[in-house]
Amino acid sequence: MKPKFAQRIAAQANVHWATVGKLIQTKVAQGMDVIQISSGDPDLPTPRPVVETLREAVLDPTYHRYPFSFRTDIHQAVATWYQNRFGVTLDPASEVLMLAGSQEGIGHLGLAVMEPGAVAIVTDPAYGSYTRATQFAGGEVYLLPIHAEDGYLPQLAQIPADVLAKTRLLWLNYPNNPTGAIAPLSFFEEVVAFAKKHDLLVCHDNAYSDIAFDGYQAPSFLAVDGAKEVGVEINTLSKAFNMAGWRVGMAVGNAEVLAAMGAVHRNSSMGLFGPVQLAAIEALTGDQSWMEERNRIYQQRRDIVVEGLRSIGMQVEPPKATLYVWAKLPPGYDDSFAFAQWLLDETGVWISSGSFFGEGGREYMRATLTLPTARLEEAMARLQKVRL
Numbered sequence: 001m002k003p004k005f006a007q008r009i010a011a012q013a014n015v016h017w018a019t020v021g022k023l024i025q026t027k028v029a030q031g032m033d034v035i036q037i038s039s040g041d042p043d044l045p046t047p048r049p050v051v052e053t054l055r056e057a058v059l060d061p062t063y064h065r066y067p068f069s070f071r072t073d074i075h076q077a078v079a080t081w082y083q084n085r086f087g088v089t090l091d092p093a094s095e096v097l098m099l100a101g102s103q104e105g106i107g108h109l110g111l112a113v114m115e116p117g118a119v120a121i122v123t124d125p126a127y128g129s130y131t132r133a134t135q136f137a138g139g140e141v142y143l144l145p146i147h148a149e150d151g152y153l154p155q156l157a158q159i160p161a162d163v164l165a166k167t168r169l170l171w172l173n174y175p176n177n178p179t180g181a182i183a184p185l186s187f188f189e190e191v192v193a194f195a196k197k198h199d200l201l202v203c204h205d206n207a208y209s210d211i212a213f214d215g216y217q218a219p220s221f222l223a224v225d226g227a228k229e230v231g232v233e234i235n236t237l238s239k240a241f242n243m244a245g246w247r248v249g250m251a252v253g254n255a256e257v258l259a260a261m262g263a264v265h266r267n268s269s270m271g272l273f274g275p276v277q278l279a280a281i282e283a284l285t286g287d288q289s290w291m292e293e294r295n296r297i298y299q300q301r302r303d304i305v306v307e308g309l310r311s312i313g314m315q316v317e318p319p320k321a322t323l324y325v326w327a328k329l330p331p332g333y334d335d336s337f338a339f340a341q342w343l344l345d346e347t348g349v350w351i352s353s354g355s356f357f358g359e360g361g362r363e364y365m366r367a368t369l370t371l372p373t374a375r376l377e378e379a380m381a382r383l384q385k386v387r388l
């Protein structure tokens with residue numbers, strides 16, 4: 001038997017990662033000490049009380065049976081966190097949906113909203129999952145370029161009327177992966193008015209809300225009056241709480257949209273392991289003053305990376321948030337994938353090419369801050385020795 005696959009599977013093949021994986025494997029096999037500055041996977045530890053909560057709960061056999069639904073108090077914990085952190089009031093029963101990581105929510109929102117003939121707007125460059133979730137559900141993507149000179153905020157007036165007529169969903173993400181850009185609340189106000197005018201849904205991905213530097217505090221999209229009427233916000237414990245491996249995220253906002261996403265979840269998954277839910281409640285409601293020191297470490301790493309990239313002629317604006325440093329190639333270079341491979345050959349340092357995030361990233365590289373500081377320092381010292 002030769003299995004036949006749905007078109008959506010062929011469309012998902014991620015050629016870039018396969019190529020990069022092989023490149024790096026080859027170098028390692030040749031004995032090179034490769035430093036990969038390319039993943040957004042936090043290396044700093046999950047807070048101890050969160051780990052202890054799981055450790056105790058795992059012994060309770062009640063949790064070894066199906067977690068048919070999410071706990072009521074985890075919805076309350078998210079509502080409390082949103083109130084305290086963002087000043088946003090949520091009804092825990094209808095305006096909070098728990099997710100097994102925000103990646104699940106992105107996929108499930110695509111399935112809940114998109115279908116053939118419907119368009120979703122995605123910025124170029126962007127985190128790749130918005131395009132994939134849209135296409136996986138049979139929808140079409142309209143790529144809206146974002147530029148350094150606009151602070152990487154989309155110019156909504158540039159979307160053609162015939163595209164808007166078919167658009168159901170606008171994906172946004174600030175603080176932004178990959179550019180590190182941030183959005184003021186006034187931009188979200190503009191988005192809410194635009195969404196109301198054109199009758200479309202907004203999904204704001206706030207995954208990096210709590211990785212911020214220089215005193216910056218990222219707002220929630222839902223802090224704008226009327227945002228709940230047109231949108232949902234996705235958030236996650238992966239980055240804010242150093243809990244990427246635990247797989248806990250949430251979607252909040254428009255109750256009808258969350259109910260539709262919940263229907264997708266119920267048909268493809270079944271809650272989340274009870275001790276993980278308890279640990280998430282501890283994270284969301286426990287002491288969070290530790291984040292300040294964590295962000296200070298990231299900020300120190302940011303400064304090391306910015307200086308190192310500038311030393312080889314790259315143009316870099318230090319980001320106010322996220323785990324990413326977005327850097328323009330040195331003058332005379334315009335192909336970031338070729339440049340990334342050359343840098344790997346010369347130094348053993350792998351930095352993602354911006355082209356992985358869209359054509360708009362062709363002249364950029366995305367470095368990350370998730371390596372021990374000493375290792376990042378070593379990577380930057382290697383860069384400083386290269387001759388362009």
Ligand SMILES: Cc1ncc(COP(=O)(O)O)c(C=O)c1O
Pocket residue numbers: 040100101102103104127173177205207235236237238244248249
């Ligand atoms: C913008 C953005 N959204 C969502 C995710 C997925 O995070 P999670 O661990 O919550 O699935 C990532 C991961 O890197 C991301 O960069």
